[in-house]
Amino acid sequence: MLDQTPLDYVKDLPGFERGHPHYFKDPMIDHLLEIVMMIGGELWVERDRRLIMEHLLESKGSVTQTMVEQFEPDDEMAEKLSTARDHFTKRVFGCLYDTDEHTDVGDFFNVIGKEG
Amino acid sequence: MLRNDVIDRGTRGQTPALNTRADEAFLDYISDMRNTLMHGTHKRVEEQSAAALEKAGLTENLWPDRVYDMRTTMTDVPEVASWLRAKRSLQEAYWQTIVDSYSSRQDEFLHMLEVSDSEGPGSVHWDPDFKYPDYATVDIHIQPGGYVADPLCGLHYDYGTKVFFGGMNDGDALHAKMCGKTAIPKDGQVNRAMDIGCAIGQFSCALKRRFPDAEVWGMDIGAPMVRYAHSRAAKQGLDVNFAQMASEKLNSPDNHFDLVTAHLLFHELPEPIIKQTIAEVYRVLRPGGTFVLWDFPSDAAADGRFSGFMRYMDAADNGEPYSCEFVSCDVETLIPQAGFILRYDDLDDIARHGRIGDKPEQRT
Missing domain, CATH: 3.40.50.150 (Vaccinia Virus protein VP39)
Incomplete structure (x- = not known):
């Protein structure tokens, strides 16, 4: 066993324990924001399922639970789902979104492996 | 969410698919939300944070002595607090969804690892008694x-x-x-x-x-x-x-x-x-x-x-x-x-x- 000194300060960090960090003076605002985001997720799950069921009904004439669970969208359907999801999140959360200028996750790798 | 433990959903690239379409759709949403609420608002949050720090006179020698002052100052800005809330909540949500989704197939995945341990190509060496620092x-x-x-x-x-x-x-x-x-x-x-x-x-x-x-x-x-x-x-x-x-x-x-x-x-x-x-x-x-x-x-x-x-x-x-x-x-x-x-x-x-x-x- 390696003999390392326990790093107690890690356990003092405010976010060490799940559910502890609050960013607003009133933690209820944290809770409400989280609830809204999670409700959004549950709504999208239902919409995703409906879009798949409609697609299967149109293309196969029937739909079963197994067909939905094993459904793998082709490129066209994947794009349709992605676009619908993008519209959904922007419509619901657009007031927080900066449409003028934004980064994306790809910038992460430009930080540690800059092009050029 | 709907759970179904028997339907084989295949893989997504090299990765076993989650247990249900609902879990997969939920994580697609989380992934998009990370782009919308985190990457998509980063610039504005950065500008507002810089202004708040400037106003509070927090401009240099901040680490490690004044990080708590920084935290207080910046979370007083609602957009910054919202950004941090979104980041934390989305992070917690995706991990928990993944763990929960795969858990009903835990025995199957553990068996997969046991079988794989002794199969090639390649090899794996590990110690069940390893003491982690x-x-x-x-x-x-x-x-x-x-x-x-x-x-x-x-x-x-x-x-x-x-x-x-x-x-x-x-x-x-x-x-x-x-x-x-x-x-x-x-x-x-x-x-x-x-x-x-x-x-x-x-x-x-x-x-x-x-x-x-x-x-x-x-x-x-x-x-x-x-x-x-x-x-x-x-x-x-x-x-x-x-x-x-x-x-x-x-x-x-x-x-x-x-x-x-x-x-x-x-x-x-x-x-x-x-x-x-x-x-x-x-x-x-x-x-x-x-x-x-x-x-x-x-x-x-x-x-x-x-x-x-x-x-x-x-x-x-x-x-x-x-x-x-x-x-x-x-x-x-x-x-x-x-x-x-x-x-x-x-x-x-x-x-x-x-x-x-x-x-x-x-x-x-």
Whole structure:
């Protein structure tokens, strides 16, 4: 066993324990924001399922639970789902979104492996 | 959400599909939300944070003494507090969804690992009695159980990073890209390569694809990680060897490897372990061998106060407890102190090529 000194300060960090960090003076605002985001997720799950069921009904004439669970969208359907999801999140959360200028996750790798 | 334990949903690339379409759709949403609420609002949050810090007179010498003042000042800005709330909630949500979704097939996945342990191509070596040092037992990235405690944490990590990268790393594309940029010894010889802190072996596999005739090893402190890494590599037909080892105590001979890589490992290590790891890498590299470290820029290269604050918040709230130590430890000095010749010392070159340490032909 390696003999390392326990790093107690890690356990003092405010976010060490799940559910502890609050960013607003009133933690209820944290809770409400989280609830809204999670409700959004549950709504999208239902919409995703409906879009798949409609697609299967149109293309196969029937739909079963197994067909939905094993459904793998082709490129066209994947794009349709992605676009619908993008519209959904922007419509619901657009007031927080900066449409003028934004980064994306790809910038992460430009930080540690800059092009050029 | 609907649960169904019997329907085979196949794989998504190299990754087993989640248990239900509902779970998969939920994580697609989380991934999009990360882009919308985090990346999409980053600029505005950065500007408002800078203004708040300026107004509060928090302009220099902030780390480590005044980080709590920074936290208070910046979370007084509603947009910043919302940004941090979204980041934390989405991070917790995707890990929990992944763990819950796979849990009903736990026995199946554990059996898969047991079978894979003794099958090739490649191999895996791990110790069921391995004693983990304390520093390795935190929930890195707030992944439940971190990289060591849950026997399926490699599987969880696989899908979790898929969400983190918003699909951009599907097929391990980003690892392949970074591996393609990785420097090699000046004599061009790569017969043995080792990837330390390999996690689920994405960079190790990229090394094998780049150097198909080389003996490639992936090392990680987490047994669940190397077991899953081996299973994942073997499914791709790649002859990569994986072993459970702490990076500061490599069970490898002296002067053995031509190339050692560390891709996004060092910011997960406390500074004393960083120093020990560099010394170990020096020991196992042959004279003329090369060490390539890909990781966050050092503090001197940080692009302003906001980035420093965000690094602190990542350390505090996103299970990156040692990242502040890493960016402030001046690793560009530690590498030559261990005996390496640093190929680039300009920060812009380092951003492009990583930190590259060549072990001299004769020790200086």
